[in-house]
Amino acid sequence: MSASLEKGINALKEQVDSSVASFFSSCVHCGMCADACLFYTETDDPERTPINKTEPLRRIWKSEYTLIGRIGKLFGLTKKVDDQLLTDWETLVYDSCTLCGRCSMVCPVGNDIAMMIRKTREGMAAAGHAPEGLIGATTRAVTIGSPMGVKLPALQAQIGHVEKDTGMKVPVDVEGAEYMLLLSSMEIMNFPEFIGAIAKIFDKAGVSWTISSEAFEATNSGIQIGVSDIAAELVQRVVDAAEKLKVKTVISPECGHAYFAIRWEGPNLIGKPFNFKVRHVLEVLDELRKDGRLKTTGMESQKLTYHDPCQIARRGGVIDEPRNLLNMISDNFVEMPDTGKMNWCCGAGGGVSSNERADEIRLKVFQRKKDQLDAIRPDAIVSACSNCRIHLEDGLEEYHMDIPLLSLTETLAEHLE
Amino acid sequence: MMTEIEFLSWVRGPGLQIATIIFVAGIVIRILEILLLGRKGNLAEAKGSEMSGGFRTILSRSVPTPSTFKRSTFTIVAGYIFHLGLFLVIFFYAPHILFFKDVIGLSWPSLPTPVIDATAVISIIALLAVIVHRFNNKVLRYLNNFEDMLVWFVTIAPLVTGYIAFHRIGMTGPTLLAIHILSVEILMVVFPFTKLMHAFTIFMSRWYNGAMSGYRGVES
Known part of the structure; x- marks a missing residue:
């Protein structure tokens, strides 16, 4: 991967389509995406406001794809994307975002901010501003x-x-x-x-x-x-x-x-x-x-809850299926507050777990998951993502919580008729 | 120096024409520069419908979930008040309706003037609260830029000048009215080139968001 600023800028240019242009045109700086993001709510750091993480992409959109921006560029008034900006933004774009997409569900003008950050990463990586851990992986x-x-x-x-x-x-x-x-x-x-x-x-x-x-x-x-x-x-x-x-x-x-x-x-x-x-x-x-081909026997009586992995539920559309399956084997299934498509991310998706630099922050923002769990105090957590599972186990240990993690598929297999 | 009447006829005549041309042409250019970029078709097998997802989100995004409401209460409440207030004042004040009838030939029933008067005051208060919040809130202070200030100013100005003109505070009638119309013209000129465009692009953005989610089988 040979990287340069020029490549990064070109990669960003390629990312702008009508949806991105519409999203940037619509942002009113209301700040509601910050309230939806665990990397802001648990750190109180305004730089981590989701829409702010897209700044490199926004500058390219503004200077290349808007009339006013192009005029501004002629007079040197438009803000440029340079290596300094990308260096400053690297930890925001990679360490402080799991692409969980909760901001995209809350934005009142409808911006899919997670998708915009995903696109911003294309430019960051092409310009050589991706984290070591992710480059290695x-x-x-x-x-x-x-x-x-x-x-x-x-x-x-x-x-x-x-x-x-x-x-x-x-x-x-x-x-x-x-x-x-x-x-x-x-x-x-x-x-x-x-x-x-x-x-x-x-x-x-x-x-x-x-x-x-x-x-x-x-x-x-x-x-x-x-x-x-x-x-x-x-x-x-x-x-x-x-x-x-x-x-x-x-x-x-x-x-x-x-x-x-x-x-x-x-x-x-x-x-x-x-x-x-x-x-x-x-x-x-x-x-x-x-189809009646999966038959189970026995019920888990312990209090189970389900952690929706962001990319499977909110971003992926698999929300009802795990609940249908859990109801086959549990008569004590309890939902966390903010569940399903509004669940809070574990804090380690989107490459964050491969990025050692983000170890401290991912454990800090786990506080959000802790609060969710404290609200219902389950006996065990079921999930369907081994990355979530590893990080949840890490987080629970860090916060001295003793709750076992179960894989839904494995739990089902234990109850096979 | 223009006389009062000359000032009023300028803002009602050439001033309004210039502002309208910039307003309409600007909006058309902005919408075209977005749509002409186009978007690649989705090759993944669909789990739901783009169309119904898109249209659903255009409506559903107006209603925050209870937990979002709890986290962003001020922004949502103040936002609703001044948007609704502006809508009522702009479109349901009797003299405004007469103006629209002149321009586009259509008219509709108005709201009683005291109701409009109170709505204007409530909207002004909401917008003042919004600016105070903007300076007190960490995130908003961080995001805040010149454009945000400009947009706030050109939005509250017609409300304030309209309120003053109606109550004849200070100057004589024609000058106050002229200042009010001028403030609206400034709003119109600034509109297409700032975040005020969200009044139009919000429908596109919500549609894209809902369509992309709907395709994956998620109601967003």
């Missing part, structure tokens, strides 16, 4: 195939353990299977039980599925860092594998950004529609429930 994703550096032998070893533990066969590279399962590196390394859970559920439901040895990584660092070319390359690997194995549906695992990347950005990144479907694992499980 992205480089590993391109060269090794996984942001955490997980290679095929590691996956094979984990599959071996899972097969031994469950007595189930985990199908790899099975041509003509209905579903192809993707996994996040986090799941492979930290939560291999997820693979076992899927094996059990799919076996009971009689689902034909497979994992591809060529494209098993679900996450897309290219999107988090904001480099569309790389993001497209990572998507293309999945497309190639899905086409090679002739699967009907690709399953995105318990990972928020992975789902948004492949489901909503994927076809647009590679410039053509997929010839297979993409579903989040919770959508697949809810379909099985509806």
Whole structure:
């Protein structure tokens, strides 16, 4: 990735379309996005106001795409984007935003601010102002195939353990299977039980599925860092594998950004529609429930709550499915205040967890999640994103709260009939 | 020096024409420069409808969720008051309706003058509260720029000059009326080139937001 200011400015120019221009034209500086953002509410730092994070993109829009801005530019009156600005903005754009999109739900004029920040990252990355941690993760994703550096032998070893533990066969590279399962590196390394859970559920439901040895990584660092070319390359690997194995549906695992990347950005990144479907694992499980192919037994009596991963719920549209599934196995399910599409982010999505520089702030803003949890005091938290899960565990430890974290898929598997 | 009457006829004649041309042409240019940028079609398989999502958000974004209301109470309440107040005063004061009838040929029933008078006072108070809040609130003070101040000034000015003209405070009638009309003309000239454009672009922005969310199956 050779980077320069010029490349950054060009990348920003490419990001401006009619929606972005309309959004910037509409902003009235009311400040309500700040009240919707945990990086402001928990730090009281006005620089972290969501719309302020888009300043580099705003300057490009103003000076290049508005009449008044172009006139101003002739007289040297328009504010420029320079390296100093991008240096100053780097921690706002990457460390203080998880692209959770809560601001986009609150803005009274309707600006999709999270999308604008995502676009701002394209310019930041092209100009060489992306954080070290994310550059490392992205480089590993391109060269090794996984942001955490997980290679095929590691996956094979984990599959071996899972097969031994469950007595189930985990199908790899099975041509003509209905579903192809993707996994996040986090799941492979930290939560291999997820693979076992899927094996059990799919076996009971009689689902034909497979994992591809060529494209098993679900996450897309290219999107988090904001480099569309790389993001497209990572998507293309999945497309190639899905086409090679002739699967009907690709399953995105318990990972928020992975789902948004492949489901909503994927076809647009590679410039053509997929010839297979993409579903989040919770959508697949809810379909099985509806068809009567997922049957459970027993109820969790402990008080459960569900943490909506931003990219799956608010940005992804998978909101009812986890609740349908939880109601099968819990008679004591309690919602946190501000839930579903208005849930507060855990504080570590959007590349924040790959960025060590942001470790302090992500734990500080966890206070928001703590307040939400304190309001209902659950016995356990269920979620469907291993990145949320790791960070929630981190945050709970930091704030001396003893609440176990459960994966929805794994919990369902434990209740299989 | 112009006489009082010359001043009034200038603002009613050439002044109004110039302001109207800049206002209309400016708005058209601004909307075109946005729309002509275009937007790529979405190639992902849809989970919901762009159209219904877009139109729903145009309406639904006017009603904040209870938790948002709690966090941004002042901004929402003061905002609602002065927007609604401006709307009533501009479009339902009898002399304004006569003016619109002159210009576009349409007329509609007016509100009683005392109601308009009170609405104007309430709107002025709300706008004053807004500016005090802008200086007292950390975020707003940080965001605040020259344009924000200019827009606030050109918005409150017609309310204040209209109120003064109606109550004949200070100068004689024609001068007060002329100043009021001039303040509206300044508002019209500034309008297309500032955040006042949100009066039009808000519908586009809410539509885009709702459409993008609706496509993914989320009501935004």
